[in-house]
Amino acid sequence: MSEQNHAQALFEAWSSALRATPRLPFEEWAQAHIRNGDGTPFYFRPYQVAPAADLFNPKIASVALRAYSGAGKTYLFSVAYAFAIEQLKLKIGKMFPAENLSADWFFKKLMPILKETPVVASLPMVKDNVLFKAWENGSEITGVGANSAGRIRTLEVDVADADEIDAITSEIRDEGDKLQMFLRRTRGRKRQHHWLASYPSIVGGSKIDAAIDQSDGCAWFYECPKCNEPQSFHPKDIVWTSGKAHEAQVECPECSKTFSDKERKESVLQTGHFRDRDDKIIVAGELPSEQYGGRRGYHINCMAHVGDHADKFVSYLHEVAASAEQADNSENPKKARRVLINTLWAESYEEEYEEKADPEGLMADRDDYDPAGLLPEEITRIWGGADVNGKFIAVFIMGSGPSGFYGLNYTEIQGRWDSPQTWKALDRLRRRKWKHPNGAQLGIRRLFIDSRFQKNTVQSWTKPRQPQVMAVMGSPALGAPAFGSKRKDASTGANVMTLGVDELKDQVYDIIDKDTDTPFSAYFTDAIEDGVEMFGSEFFAGLLAEERDTKRARDGRVVTTFVHPAGAPRNEPLDCFTYALAAFKSDKRTEEAAKKALDGLANGQVDPEQPRPVRQYQPTRGFQGGKGWL
Numbered sequence: 001m002s003e004q005n006h007a008q009a010l011f012e013a014w015s016s017a018l019r020a021t022p023r024l025p026f027e028e029w030a031q032a033h034i035r036n037g038d039g040t041p042f043y044f045r046p047y048q049v050a051p052a053a054d055l056f057n058p059k060i061a062s063v064a065l066r067a068y069s070g071a072g073k074t075y076l077f078s079v080a081y082a083f084a085i086e087q088l089k090l091k092i093g094k095m096f097p098a099e100n101l102s103a104d105w106f107f108k109k110l111m112p113i114l115k116e117t118p119v120v121a122s123l124p125m126v127k128d129n130v131l132f133k134a135w136e137n138g139s140e141i142t143g144v145g146a147n148s149a150g151r152i153r154t155l156e157v158d159v160a161d162a163d164e165i166d167a168i169t170s171e172i173r174d175e176g177d178k179l180q181m182f183l184r185r186t187r188g189r190k191r192q193h194h195w196l197a198s199y200p201s202i203v204g205g206s207k208i209d210a211a212i213d214q215s216d217g218c219a220w221f222y223e224c225p226k227c228n229e230p231q232s233f234h235p236k237d238i239v240w241t242s243g244k245a246h247e248a249q250v251e252c253p254e255c256s257k258t259f260s261d262k263e264r265k266e267s268v269l270q271t272g273h274f275r276d277r278d279d280k281i282i283v284a285g286e287l288p289s290e291q292y293g294g295r296r297g298y299h300i301n302c303m304a305h306v307g308d309h310a311d312k313f314v315s316y317l318h319e320v321a322a323s324a325e326q327a328d329n330s331e332n333p334k335k336a337r338r339v340l341i342n343t344l345w346a347e348s349y350e351e352e353y354e355e356k357a358d359p360e361g362l363m364a365d366r367d368d369y370d371p372a373g374l375l376p377e378e379i380t381r382i383w384g385g386a387d388v389n390g391k392f393i394a395v396f397i398m399g400s401g402p403s404g405f406y407g408l409n410y411t412e413i414q415g416r417w418d419s420p421q422t423w424k425a426l427d428r429l430r431r432r433k434w435k436h437p438n439g440a441q442l443g444i445r446r447l448f449i450d451s452r453f454q455k456n457t458v459q460s461w462t463k464p465r466q467p468q469v470m471a472v473m474g475s476p477a478l479g480a481p482a483f484g485s486k487r488k489d490a491s492t493g494a495n496v497m498t499l500g501v502d503e504l505k506d507q508v509y510d511i512i513d514k515d516t517d518t519p520f521s522a523y524f525t526d527a528i529e530d531g532v533e534m535f536g537s538e539f540f541a542g543l544l545a546e547e548r549d550t551k552r553a554r555d556g557r558v559v560t561t562f563v564h565p566a567g568a569p570r571n572e573p574l575d576c577f578t579y580a581l582a583a584f585k586s587d588k589r590t591e592e593a594a595k596k597a598l599d600g601l602a603n604g605q606v607d608p609e610q611p612r613p614v615r616q617y618q619p620t621r622g623f624q625g626g627k628g629w630l
């Protein structure tokens with residue numbers, strides 16, 4: 001018998017012995033039976049061993065896991081499912097915030113792993129539906145969504161496994177807490193396991209934070225390779241020189257010495273361990289201290305990572321540092337950082353939304369350029385945003401350049417929406433030119449106008465003026481991206497762009513707030529036109545009329561929404577700035593190309609991309625079926 005065959009025979013004998021011993025500890029079973037996708041044996045990462053030992057411990061009432069993205073949580077739980085099916089013959093309920101997420105998880109995550117696990121794959125199944133799987137040995141898995149209370153109410157399970165619990169939304173008509181309702185479905189069973197997991201969301205509103213707070217609160221510790229002091233390292237301990245993320249190291253808060261990613265990994269593997277909130281070292285398989293009522297909680301941030309890193313980075317620390325740099329340089333740094341805090345720090349996000357610019361501060365900071373005379377030198381393009389009301393059309397016009405946006409004009413064209421005079425005045429403004437210091441006469445490159453109010457009238461005005469003018473509509477979806485689809489309206493034939501106005505307003509509020517770090521700044525002028533300040537106290541009050549709020553979308557993302565409180569000033573300046581920003585962002589031309597086109601314009605060249613001339617206002621042609629117009 002060759003050595004290999006011998007090993008195989010030994011393994012088979014061992015495996016069959018295992019099957020006769022159903023209470024083999026989960027960690028040992030997994031290492032004997034699970035093969036990774038590439039055929040290599042399964043092994044637990046150091047910080048997975050203690051949670052694995054707890055999952056099927058009948059004396060542990062609940063296991064809460066708050067882990068970073070990349071911790072291998074899905075894999076750990078999938079392997080637990082395989083064990084529960086093959087060895088313990090349990091009935092399991094898996095709840096996600098919505099039913100379709102459960103279906104997705106079965107299809108993309110769980111079933112592929114079960115199929116690669118021979119001892120489970122060979123078990124005959126008696127039911128294999130989208131949300132319900134049953135095996136001949138009596139084990140079952142039912143997928144539910146927190147949005148389907150009826151299905152939750154009829155469940156009877158040994159394991160209640162709730163995932164992404166921070167994305168469970170509550171509605172007024174709900175009868176009680178859906179998570180509690182789900183966990184109660186193990187009542188009366190001999191075995192009762194409660195598993196809770198999620199990325200955290202917002203400080204104060206996080207269900208996984210609450211579960212961790214009620215538990216013994218274990219955190220991952222390892223020794224500093226320099227001073228040997230065991231610590232729970234934080235991603236904030238990663239240090240690097242700006243622009244040199246590949247040199248990222250960890251700086252020990254105790255001894256202030258730095259160490260490399262290789263040293264960090266070695267220390268995780270050799271000295272890593274959990275300590276509970278009372279600093280007691282946790283030994284895998286031991287119960288939580290008595291005062292925590294059998295509730296175990298684990299917090300694991302990305303400093304525990306020992307797996308691979310993405311190929312384009314030299315180390316995992318490089319990868320984390322690069323994502324932090326990328327967030328700082330992104331269009332919405334605050335949002336990007338919030339994602340990192342949730343997914344890499346595995347911490348909930350502390351809202352700082354009270355911090356918004358104040359109208360008085362913006363007034364005081366105004367500049368003294370005079371756009372009617374000469375534009376500020378760095379402006380290369382001009383944008384407009386307009387909002388139509390019953391009695392006036394509000395229009396904001398701004399220039400853009402490398403450092404940001406310059407308010408050039410804010411006007412409320414007085415007149416009813418159904419009066420041609422109102423639209424004539426808007427046309428005059430649309431065709432206006434501003435003088436650039438280089439000699440060019442610069443017009444509005446693109447004007448976005450809201451067509452939610454009086455859609456037919458607005459779109460019959462925009463259609464003949466395309467592409468310089470574009471009708472827009474706000475998306476009703478929570479967390480919609482800044483730009484949705486561009487489509488042709490079926491009844492008016494005009495092009496309509498769908499906008500995620502909450503996302504755009506969030507960017508506007510960051511741009512105008514001097515304390516928020518963004519790639520763009522906003523400038524306003526104190527110049528007077530037609531006897532009034534274009535950007536006076538009323539404009540700034542309107543620009544800041546709305547309040548930020550946060551909500552959780554169905555897919556678990558935390559999204560910013562805007563509310564216009566009763567009694568607050570009118571919000572047309574904010575709406576118009578939002579549309580002008582969208583017009584700017586919709587432009588494919590780079591800043592460099594814009595500068596080139598501007599110089600060409602000064603030399604008498606016609607910009608080939610300049611919006612083509614459009615017809616003058618002609619009521620009979622521009623407004624088909626214009627009854628009520630004249």
Ligand SMILES: [Zn+2]
Nearest residue numbers: 224227252255
């Ligand atoms: Zn140290």
